[in-house]
Amino acid sequence: MKFGAADLDELERFGFNFIRLGISWDKVEPREGELDLDYLRSYVEFARMAGERGIYVCPRSTNTAGARRGATGPAWTCKVPVKNGGDFIAQIRKRA
Numbered sequence: 001m002k003f004g005a006a007d008l009d010e011l012e013r014f015g016f017n018f019i020r021l022g023i024s025w026d027k028v029e030p031r032e033g034e035l036d037l038d039y040l041r042s043y044v045e046f047a048r049m050a051g052e053r054g055i056y057v058c059p060r061s062t063n064t065a066g067a068r069r070g071a072t073g074p075a076w077t078c079k080v081p082v083k084n085g086g087d088f089i090a091q092i093r094k095r096a
Helices: 005-013 037-052 088-095
Strands: 018-023 056-061
Parallel strands (some): 018 056
């Protein structure tokens, strides 16, 4: 996560006191079973900084958009490659 004090300055300038802060599964768990603790710590730190300024934070898991590569779902979740945003339901059927 690359958000910081400058981002909070902008939120305050526009009068925000509540934000939905997206968290991406592909960033949290880039490889199956391996968590990126630095990403999680930066997320928590930004939320803490926002709270200190009176900005409420609602953590939000982003949509995986069918867990296709390039979406927020980790690439490792696609055992059968989905090409060009192809039919995800068809891909699931192939796995079954």
